[in-house]
Amino acid sequence: MAFFLTTGTSAVDSFDVVVIGSGPAGVAVVERLYEERPNATIAMIERGSTLLRRHFYSNGALIGERDRFLARHQVCPWKGDLDEGGALLPALGGRGIVGGSQLHRFYASDLTLWQNGLWPLTEGELDPYFREAETRLLGGSRCGGPAQEHVCKALASLDARHPPCGSAVDTERRPSAGLPHISSVERLLALLAMDRAAPYRRLRLFTDTRAVRLVADPARRRQISRLRCVPSGESRGAYFDVRGGTFVLAASAVESARLVLASGVQALNGASTNVGRYLMEHIYCRGYLDVSSRQEMPHGPINVFVPPQNAALENRFQVEICSVLHPADGRSVLRVTGSAAMDPQRQNRVTLSPDHVDGHGVPRASTVLRLSPGDERRKASLLRGLQDISALLGGSWLAPPVVMPRGASYHEAGTLRIAHSPAEGAAAPDGSLFGWDNVFAGDGSAFPSVGVANPILTITAMGYRLADRLASRLGTFERA
Numbered sequence: 001m002a003f004f005l006t007t008g009t010s011a012v013d014s015f016d017v018v019v020i021g022s023g024p025a026g027v028a029v030v031e032r033l034y035e036e037r038p039n040a041t042i043a044m045i046e047r048g049s050t051l052l053r054r055h056f057y058s059n060g061a062l063i064g065e066r067d068r069f070l071a072r073h074q075v076c077p078w079k080g081d082l083d084e085g086g087a088l089l090p091a092l093g094g095r096g097i098v099g100g101s102q103l104h105r106f107y108a109s110d111l112t113l114w115q116n117g118l119w120p121l122t123e124g125e126l127d128p129y130f131r132e133a134e135t136r137l138l139g140g141s142r143c144g145g146p147a148q149e150h151v152c153k154a155l156a157s158l159d160a161r162h163p164p165c166g167s168a169v170d171t172e173r174r175p176s177a178g179l180p181h182i183s184s185v186e187r188l189l190a191l192l193a194m195d196r197a198a199p200y201r202r203l204r205l206f207t208d209t210r211a212v213r214l215v216a217d218p219a220r221r222r223q224i225s226r227l228r229c230v231p232s233g234e235s236r237g238a239y240f241d242v243r244g245g246t247f248v249l250a251a252s253a254v255e256s257a258r259l260v261l262a263s264g265v266q267a268l269n270g271a272s273t274n275v276g277r278y279l280m281e282h283i284y285c286r287g288y289l290d291v292s293s294r295q296e297m298p299h300g301p302i303n304v305f306v307p308p309q310n311a312a313l314e315n316r317f318q319v320e321i322c323s324v325l326h327p328a329d330g331r332s333v334l335r336v337t338g339s340a341a342m343d344p345q346r347q348n349r350v351t352l353s354p355d356h357v358d359g360h361g362v363p364r365a366s367t368v369l370r371l372s373p374g375d376e377r378r379k380a381s382l383l384r385g386l387q388d389i390s391a392l393l394g395g396s397w398l399a400p401p402v403v404m405p406r407g408a409s410y411h412e413a414g415t416l417r418i419a420h421s422p423a424e425g426a427a428a429p430d431g432s433l434f435g436w437d438n439v440f441a442g443d444g445s446a447f448p449s450v451g452v453a454n455p456i457l458t459i460t461a462m463g464y465r466l467a468d469r470l471a472s473r474l475g476t477f478e479r480a
């Protein structure tokens with residue numbers, strides 16, 4: 001089904017590259033491309049406005065305040081299994097402005113563990129991009145002090161560790177200290193400032209602007225020439241087109257697939273029937289552990305993680321342990337969160353809702369996300385793992401671990417996954433959609449499997465990899 005707006009067009013400028021979405025994915029592509037190709041002109045389209053200019057924690061806020069901030073701003077453009085929890089933060093910087101208390105590399109074994117989700121690239125190929133992502137993103141401090149050390153020691157048999165961080169200045173200031181990373185919004189604003197100071201401008205940001213349709217070029221087979229956009233706040237039917245040589249989908253795994261489906265381009269040029277397929281996220285379990293009665297537990301901030309214990313599929317989960325303040329009495333409790341992988345399954349997918357449209361008349365995304373028998377076993381194993389952690393730390397559950405609603409992990413992936421052939425995925429290993437030469441999956445939609453690690457670092461590394469491919473192709477596609 002293709003979606004058409006009917007009135008109010010005006011053509012805006014033309015760009016070498018048009019990036020849809022300003023979260024960690026889109027910003028990674030833009031920052032690398034901007035630096036690598038000094039002549040490239042780039043447009044970034046973001047449906048939200050500027051809510052923050054730095055990462056949430058860098059503004060001095062705590063986790064509880066972040067939850068209130070999220071509740072105030074997040075929207076759910078998705079129906080179906082993700083409806084209860086799946087949500088976007090439409091804002092400059094996307095969910096990168098609140099997410100990222102822990103930034104992990106995708107575990108190398110997860111690239112090859114999932115037989116129907118093999119990554120068409122190697123750990124060695126990704127390594128330089130990971131190193132660059134770590135240099136740019138990791139904050140300069142980490143939780144330190146006796147409480148942090150105590151938890152690491154108590155969980156040593158599970159190989160508990162400090163999360164990755166930059167220069168590793170320990171801080172004991174508050175529970176959220178040591179959490180923030182250099183967020184997408186900060187990096188993008190720095191780039192815009194640099195662009196303003198340059199002799200001529202080549203980076204243009206459209207905020208409060210929703211991309212609603214990729215428009216194919218009738219004169220050029222296999223190419224998209226324009227992106228149809230609607231400005232928020234305008235009357236329904238108003239739109240303008242942004243022209244480009246290359247288009248990067250970085251609107252989040254569900255929204256990027258929705259845009260492709262709503263444009264109808266997956267039905268042309270013999271494109272893959274896998275568009276929207278293999279939706280995954282992490283099975284997310286959370287409990288709150290009260291250790292305040294443990295004499296041996298020192299006071300102070302805690303931010304620790306427990307990696308997967310081995311490569312058995314059943315044990316592909318990791319656990320984050322973070323101190324938070326109890327909302328009623330301000331005592332410090334441990335928030336224990338487990339993220340388990342989901343098997344890639346073709347029947348888990350994003351489609352266009354037949355009967356729900358958004359405020360611009362575009363069909364909402366409808367999702368199916370069901371657990372496989374292997375997922376059920378992994379979930380049970382994760383819940384046992386959380387009990388082991390509680391036994392090692394002592395204390396009692398204030399709220400025992402529960403499996404959170406689908407979508408609650410915010411780690412969706414896989415809807416335009418990269419693969420060697422259209423039979424296995426929706427995009428080629430370089431990210432280009434099968435059937436199209438100038439449209440690229442640039443966010444978690446490109447992941448063939450979701451693995452265990454939380455995704456910002458891998459999304460960023462993949463964004464740098466994509467930017468390198470685009471830099472070498474610029475000029476191949478004329479701007480329409």
Ligand SMILES: Cc1cc2nc3c(=O)[nH]c(=O)nc-3n(C[C@H](O)[C@H](O)[C@H](O)COP(=O)(O)OP(=O)(O)OC[C@H]3O[C@@H](n4cnc5c(N)ncnc54)[C@H](O)[C@@H]3O)c2cc1C
Pocket residue numbers: 020021022023024025026045046047048070088089090091092093094095096098099100101102103104209210211212250251252253255259409410411412443444454455456457459
């Ligand atoms: C509370 C919270 C905690 C998290 N913690 C961590 C963590 O510790 N570590 C980690 O790695 N990850 C974490 N995450 C997940 C992480 O934030 C996301 O995986 C990541 O932001 C995804 O990046 P993205 O750029 O693909 O998508 P997003 O960050 O969602 O950005 C997509 C952007 O595209 C825009 N957009 C969507 N549709 C359109 C459209 N049609 N037109 C124009 N713009 C559009 C959206 O407004 C949004 O700004 C957390 C997320 C949350 C919410």
